[in-house]
Every structure is written in structure tokens, then in C-alpha cells.
Amino acid sequence: MTISSIAPSGAAATGKHGGAGTRDRRWNAAVVVGAVAVIAVAGFSRRWIADDGLIYTRAVEQILAGNGPVYNVGERAETSTGTLWQWLLALAGVLGAVDHVSTAAVYLGLALTSAAIAFGVLGAQRLRGSWTVPAGVVVVLATPPMWDFATSGLETGLAFAWIAGSWWMLVRTRDGRGGLFWLAFVLGLGPLVRPDLALVSIVFLIAMGLLHRPRAATTFGLLAAAGALPVAYQVFRMGYYGVLVPLPAISKEAGTSYWSRGVLYFADLFATYWLWVPVAVVLVFGLRHGVSRADRVLVFAPVTAGVLSWLYVVKIGGDFMHGRMLLPGLLLVMLPFFCLPKPARRPSRAALSLVLAATAAFSVLSPRPLLSPGVPESGIMDERAFYVAKVGAPNPDSVTPFLAEAHAEAARIAGADRELVVIGRDLSFPLSAERTNRVGVVWSVLGTAGATTPLDEQVIDPLGLSYPLAAHLEPQPRQRAGHEKVLSHTWITADYGAPTEENAAARRALACGELAELQASVRAPLTWGRFVDNVLGAFARTSLRIPENPVEAERRFCR
Incomplete structure (x- = not known):
């Protein structure tokens, strides 16, 4: 029996007990709506655009002005690390949906982050069965940097949506829903969302192969579908810009190692919020309850990709923005545990509920106990707080306060x-x-x-x-x-x-x-x-x- 032939347990339950199935669907829908509402409200309340987000807007404005994807006229430099994000903003500019590209960057990022949470919950519910309880999604939603980088004008919202959407599509193919070639095309977009997400693309493509065991000819076709757009753009990048990677990757030496600073960056996120406690608890409960042999590929693929993402970030020395570069890894590791089957034993249910409630309360009541708006000795800063103080606006969600300052x-x-x-x-x-x-x-x-x-x-x-x-x-x-x-x-x-x-x-x-x-x-x-x-x-x-x-x-x- 192949994995793709196994029906989700929720489908069987719904067929036999119509009333129970209706209640399950209503509960699951309420979980999706509630989770999306939390990130939408939290992200909107902390909406802003970073100075680095404004780097994208000038490149997009050059495109819209007919000068090409450059920062300065007369010099072909690729400043946009997120290629797809640049062109998505250019499309928004062509459509003229908002007054300025910077505003589009903020609200489009929030919409994509909200979509990522919805994809993650839906995928976990389909994977786990008819009745599930929120678990890993609580950890993600209760992590304060997620509130900041739900907007920021950077490519993070698109990265979240691509990660969660890709996994949701992968889970759906287990039940024979969704075409494999379309899935392969989407999985191949990782390096265009952000170059380091090529690691996630590779892991997810391997997972698709293990899940469906396609024949050799089909495998070559799937790889061609996955690589078509990234390879075509890479040829364009080499010919137009003359290098293999976006210019910030060269400037920041993204291929070198600086493990000690990377470990400090990792600890800066996980120690600040004691994040390792809820992550460990959710992993223990998730791996002990409701993981069938058939579903192991779908569970371990995002976890593996998330760990590799964290290792890469630590290897290169982290980032100067608190938590930002570790958020995709956190989302990946938590994805298959966004929702879990209700633990059968009452003490287990109580322990899980207590840890998740404490996590949410700690984050809300004391979101940044070790940070300040200035630049600390570590070089890792609360970027949002810095620019809120610098431009004097509680929600600098467009270019206007930056220009005024x-x-x-x-x-x-x-x-x-x-x-x-x-x-x-x-x-x-x-x-x-x-x-x-x-x-x-x-x-x-x-x-x-x-x-x-x-x-x-x-x-x-x-x-x-x-x-x-x-x-x-x-x-x-x-x-x-x-x-x-x-x-x-x-x-x-x-x-x-x-x-x-x-x-x-x-x-x-x-x-x-x-x-x-x-x-x-x-x-x-x-x-x-x-x-x-x-x-x-x-x-x-x-x-x-x-x-x-x-x-x-x-x-x-x-x-």
C-alpha cells in the first residue's frame, strides 16, 4: 500500500457519524479563523516597514519607471534578496492598488503571513485527523518577532506563505489531491523567495519523491518543473548582473562561517522567551501521539528543513535583526505539530495546556525582557523599536515618516x-x-x-x-x-x-x-x-x- 492511498482518519469519521463530522469541521474551521485572527491583529498592531524594506521599494520604483531591476540608473546591481517579493511588489505597483509601494509591502506582507498560518493549520488538521487541538501554532503565534515580521516590508511574509503553502500542498497529495507537477513547480520556487530557502526546496522535493515513488521518467519531468523558473532566472541573473547571487549575499559573505556569533544569535531568540521549553514540549507530544508510519515523511520533512535552516543561520553568524532569520526555521519545525490529536490521558492534556498557556502569557506580558531600542554590544537589535523611536511614529507603515525624519x-x-x-x-x-x-x-x-x-x-x-x-x-x-x-x-x-x-x-x-x-x-x-x-x-x-x-x-x- 502506498502512502497516497491512505485516507485521513477524519474522512472516515465524518462518513460514519455525520453529526460528529459536522462538529469536527466547525471546530477545525474555528481554529483556523482564530489563529489567522491572532496573527492579523498582532501584525496589524505592530505594522511597520524597516529601512531594509525601503531598499525593495526603490528597486521596484526603478522597474516601474522603466529603468530595469536596478537600484541606480547606469549600474546593474541586484539589491533585492527576495526576487519574487520584488516582482510581486512591482505587480502591485502596476495594478495601482495603493498610493505607494511601501504601503503595499506592509499590507501584502501581513496578508501573506496570515495565509501562512491558515495553510499550516489546515495542513496539520488534514494530517492529524478530524478532531485536533492547537499546539505548535500557539508557539509560533506567541513569539513576539512573528508580530514584527508579519509586516516589515521585507520578504518574510512571502517566505512564511511559501513554506506553509508548500507543506499544505504536499500533505494534500497524500490523499490524491493536487497535481504533482504543479507541486514540484511551487516547491522549486524556494531560492527565488530567498536564496537560503533552496535548502527547504531540496528537502521538500525529496519528501515528495519518498511519498509518491514516481517512475524515472516522471522524476525527470518533476525536476524539470521544479527547476524551470529558478534556472531561467539564474541565467538572467548571471548575464544581467554578472554574478551568481544577489549583491547582499556577497556583501554579507553569506558563504562563510562564524559559528560563535551564530550561537549567540540563536540564544538571543530562544533564551529571551524561553522558547526552547514550549518547542520541546510540543515536539515530545507531537512525536508520541498521532504520528503513523505512513505520515512520517510529512512530519519529518519540515522538521528536517527547519533544523537545516537554523544550522545555516548559525553557521553564517546570524543576523542583526532580533529573531528574524530564525523564524522560517521555527515555522518549519512547528508546522506538522500546529494541531495535535487531543491527548487521551488527562494529566497529559493538562501539562500541554499549561505550557502553551504560560508561553502565550509570558510573551504578551513580557515580550522583550532583554532588549532595548538601541544597538547593544552584541549587535543584535530590536529593529522595529529602533525605527519607531528614530522616526517618531508608533506605526511607521509607509515611507512618509522616514522622509519626514x-x-x-x-x-x-x-x-x-x-x-x-x-x-x-x-x-x-x-x-x-x-x-x-x-x-x-x-x-x-x-x-x-x-x-x-x-x-x-x-x-x-x-x-x-x-x-x-x-x-x-x-x-x-x-x-x-x-x-x-x-x-x-x-x-x-x-x-x-x-x-x-x-x-x-x-x-x-x-x-x-x-x-x-x-x-x-x-x-x-x-x-x-x-x-x-x-x-x-x-x-x-x-x-x-x-x-x-x-x-x-x-x-x-x-x-
């Missing part, structure tokens, strides 16, 4: 003429004669910089999220996650400013060898020949690193 910087940018303006410091430099734009803005707060600077002017990010030259710097001694690289003014003036004796070595280095080729790959006109050269050189270009010292760079590239 940056009015002095906007006035300085508007008054500049043929200048390289350094925001945050009383510095400016003349632009080089080769530059045709009116102003170049050097500003490390990239989202606000992009919102404040006109689309046809240059935003120069010394951290490298939108500036290939800075992204390819050799990493400096580790500080906050994602902030290890800061391009000096010597390099920036050599690239954008007038020639000086100070930047002479940097100017010579920029004209030599691999460094000159890096510049050409993103700035030369995109002819067919340039596209092919970009594709062929993408592997070497992605691993290219530039010494911080211009003299050393000159020796290396101009030998």
Missing part, C-alpha cells in the same frame, strides 16, 4: 550641484567630469537614502548592498552581522569624484584587470556579447575580493 538630508541633497555628498558627515567632494548626474549621495542607511534621493541620481552605499565595488571588498574584522565592509572615501572619490593625489592608486586599480572587468560587468551597455561575457565570468567574479588598501589593490590588479 530625513527632511534636513533631503534639503541638502536637493541643494547639491555636481557634488558627492556624504550624509552624516559635513563632507562633500566634486563629481568627476565623466559623471553626468547632478549629485552622488553617500549614505549607509540605504533604504532611507533611496527614498530620499531621486531615481535618476546616484545612491552610493559604502556597505555594499547596492554598490558592487563595496560588496566585493575583503571582509574586515567582524562587527555587527552584515556590516563588516565599509568602503573608504578614497575608493568612492576615485570612482565618482574628481582625480586627486590621494585617490590616484585607487583610480589606477579601478582601470586594471579583474577590477576593471567587474566595473564593466555592471556598467557597460548590455549587449548580447556583454551578457555572454557576464555569464561566463560570473563564477570567478562572485568570488572576487578587493583589498581595502588601494595601494595593495593596485599591486594585485595591475601587476
